[in-house]
Each structure stands twice: as C-alpha cells, then as structure tokens.
Amino acid sequence: MSAGRTLTVVVTGGSGPSGVAVARALAGAGHTVFTVGSDRDRIAAAAAEAGSGVTALTCDLASRTEVAALHAEVIRQAGAVDGVVHLVGGWRGAKGITDQSDEDWDFLERGAITTVRNVTREFYDDLAASDTGRFAMVSATAVNSPTAATASYVAAKAAAEAWTLAVADGFRRDQSGTGSADAPVGQRSAATIFVVKALVDAGMRAKSPERKFPGFTDVEELAAAAVGLFETPAAELNGRRLPLGR
Numbered sequence: 001m002s003a004g005r006t007l008t009v010v011v012t013g014g015s016g017p018s019g020v021a022v023a024r025a026l027a028g029a030g031h032t033v034f035t036v037g038s039d040r041d042r043i044a045a046a047a048a049e050a051g052s053g054v055t056a057l058t059c060d061l062a063s064r065t066e067v068a069a070l071h072a073e074v075i076r077q078a079g080a081v082d083g084v085v086h087l088v089g090g091w092r093g094a095k096g097i098t099d100q101s102d103e104d105w106d107f108l109e110r111g112a113i114t115t116v117r118n119v120t121r122e123f124y125d126d127l128a129a130s131d132t133g134r135f136a137m138v139s140a141t142a143v144n145s146p147t148a149a150t151a152s153y154v155a156a157k158a159a160a161e162a163w164t165l166a167v168a169d170g171f172r173r174d175q176s177g178t179g180s181a182d183a184p185v186g187q188r189s190a191a192t193i194f195v196v197k198a199l200v201d202a203g204m205r206a207k208s209p210e211r212k213f214p215g216f217t218d219v220e221e222l223a224a225a226a227v228g229l230f231e232t233p234a235a236e237l238n239g240r241r242l243p244l245g246r
Contacts, residue, residue, distance in 0.1 A: 008081050010083070011084075017204075019046055039058070043057070061118060139157050161241070165239055168238045171234075187234040198215075
C-alpha cells in the first residue's frame, strides 16, 4: 500500500467526466497524475479542470508505437509508474445478431481490446516493479448477461476483462514467493476490474433532472474507488471484479 507516499499514476482515456473525476481525486490524494487522451485540446481542458498536479499527454492508445512513446515520456518526467487507471470507453449496439456490423466491431475491438493490450504490455514491467503497482479497467455488468443487441459490445468487454485477468495472473506468478525467507515480499501489484452498469456525472444529471439513473455509478464513486486501489493490499485486489454503484 502507498502509506502516504506520492505515487505516479497514469489515467488513460482521461478526456471525459470520469477521467476528470479520477485524475482530480488521485491528485487530491497527493499523487502525481498524467491524464491521457487522443485529442490534444480535449485532454488539456480535462487536465485543467482536474486541477493542479495533473499533466496532460496526447496519445492514440490503439497504436503500440504511440503507447511506447507515451511510456517513455512518463518515465522521462516522473522516473517511474505505480498505477494505470484505464478509462477508455465506447459503445455500439444493434437490434440483434445479424445486424452486428463489422464497422462497429472494429471500433469496439480497437477501443476496448487493443488499448488494454497496448497499455498493459508497455507498462507491465513498471507496475510489477512498483511496491504498489496497480492496473484497473472499467467493464460493464452487461458482460454477466449478454443480449443479442449488445453482442459486439459485450464480447469486446469480455475480451478486455480476460486480458486484465491474465495480467493479474502475471503479477501473481512473478511475485509468488519473492523476497527472502526472513523477509518475504509477497503480492505487491494487482490488476483489477471495476464493474458498472453505466456511469453518470453532474452534467448528465443537470441535463435530465427528471431521470433517476437507477444502478448507475457516479463518476465520483469511481474516482474514490481508484484512489482506494492504492490503499488496499494487492492480494485483496488482484484478479478481482469489483462491482460499483450498488
């Protein structure tokens, strides 16, 4: 656990309300935060809204080359990485199975699966080396009950979850029995999955004041959960699906 130490955390997909909330909360907890988006103006605005201690970086997370450059830049500025909170979203739906389009699948595969693969491959060694290494992604309750209309979306989210659980297994294997007999280290890094029905923020509530958003997770709750990652023992988090918004 961080025990009050200043950690370096990267928030990927940080341009939206959830990215602002998570970056603000992590910075408020005393951590150094890099928030990442594909649009330079949007991510700069998000970082400014999140407040001091948050640095904006631009990257196409679906490009392994750009993610490698992102990793190098974070290391150049901060020297190490302790956590990655992956907030890349995206939604595509259809009426049923037969109208699930290739275009929608390509979009979802790129956003939900390729970005997770690229980010974890580039940052894995840093998170494994950290005393408090954490990787977290956001998934959906829909994975538990796929429907014909959401087939492509749920399949992509399920694949991203499977990859994240494989990262968790990597941490478990790498850190099993580490240290010495007199001073065992044990599990110190964790990969976990936040599970939500959907996210809601203050702007959505203001736009539709008559809506109750039942079962939705407020982005502030997600932000608090992200901070909590670094305050909870790795063994309690690694390979876990953590439901929010209930």
